[in-house]
Amino acid sequence: MRKLKNSELDRLDVEAFKQAKKTPIIIVLDNIRSLNNIGSVFRTSDAFLIEKIYLCGITATPPHNDIRKTALGSTEAVDWSYAEHTLEVVEQLKSENIKVVAIEQAERATMLYDFYPEDGQTYALVFGNEVKGVAQDVVNASDMVIEIPQFGTKHSLNISVSCGVVVWDLFSKITKPINP
Numbered sequence: 001m002r003k004l005k006n007s008e009l010d011r012l013d014v015e016a017f018k019q020a021k022k023t024p025i026i027i028v029l030d031n032i033r034s035l036n037n038i039g040s041v042f043r044t045s046d047a048f049l050i051e052k053i054y055l056c057g058i059t060a061t062p063p064h065n066d067i068r069k070t071a072l073g074s075t076e077a078v079d080w081s082y083a084e085h086t087l088e089v090v091e092q093l094k095s096e097n098i099k100v101v102a103i104e105q106a107e108r109a110t111m112l113y114d115f116y117p118e119d120g121q122t123y124a125l126v127f128g129n130e131v132k133g134v135a136q137d138v139v140n141a142s143d144m145v146i147e148i149p150q151f152g153t154k155h156s157l158n159i160s161v162s163c164g165v166v167v168w169d170l171f172s173k174i175t176k177p178i179n180p
Contacts, residue, residue: 016034017077022051023171024122026098030086030138031057031129032159039070040160041127046074048171049146051122053078056086070160086126090141093124102126102134103166105155110148125166127159130151 012020027050032038038060047052055061061082062068062075083089090100101123117123126142128134139145148157148165157165 004044009026012077014073014077017046017049018079020049023049023174024120024125025050025167025170025174026052026093026122027163027167028054028086028089028093028100028124028126029056029059029159030126030134031132032059032127033130034159035060035064035066036070037130037158037160039067039072039075041163042067042071042074042078042080044160045078048167050078050167054086054089054124055080055082056089057084064119080132086135087139087141090124090126090138094141096144098122099144100124100126100142102128102139102145103106103148103162104128104134104139104145105147106139106145109145111146112146112169115146115170117170123170125163125170127163130159 025048027041027045029038029041040078041053044050059082060067060091063073093100099121103125126134126138128138146166148162150157150168
């Protein structure tokens with residue numbers, strides 16, 4: 001087995017990325033304080049052709065050196081915008097018939113392995129602050145809550161890890177649907 005060279009990876013350039021058909025997933029970052037986490041979410045979004053990222057509240061915006069370190073140029077490809085209030089973004093997305101899903105530990109949450117996306121439906125995934133999680137008013141306004149099952153002592157994943165886990169799971173189910 002031979003590792004592939006970068007030249008063999010068929011990477012899209014920024015313009016080709018912008019023109020490519022996107023995965024029907026939007027990411028909403030609710031008051032993320034770590035610039036490295038923000039950059040990592042951009043990279044994950046680039047990898048899986050995410051439609052857009054909303055950066056809300058205290059979440060920093062590009063350009064910033066600490067975002068750039070982990071984003072590795074993906075801030076130039078992935079569509080993003082800033083909004084002061086996460087709840088307003090959630091309400092806007094819902095008015096556009098986008099299903100808003102808070103990624104959180106909550107009563108009556110659906111476990112990630114039990115969630116199957118509907119064909120043709122766009123989902124907005126809300127990831128919350130590193131300490132406080134998704135704000136309760138945003139959880140209340142969401143169409144549903146998905147929880148990542150965890151079995152260790154912490155029951156806490158870094159937000160960039162949570163984003164990678166959830167986006168990969170939904171991407172794999174959307175691109176290769178599995179009948180439950």
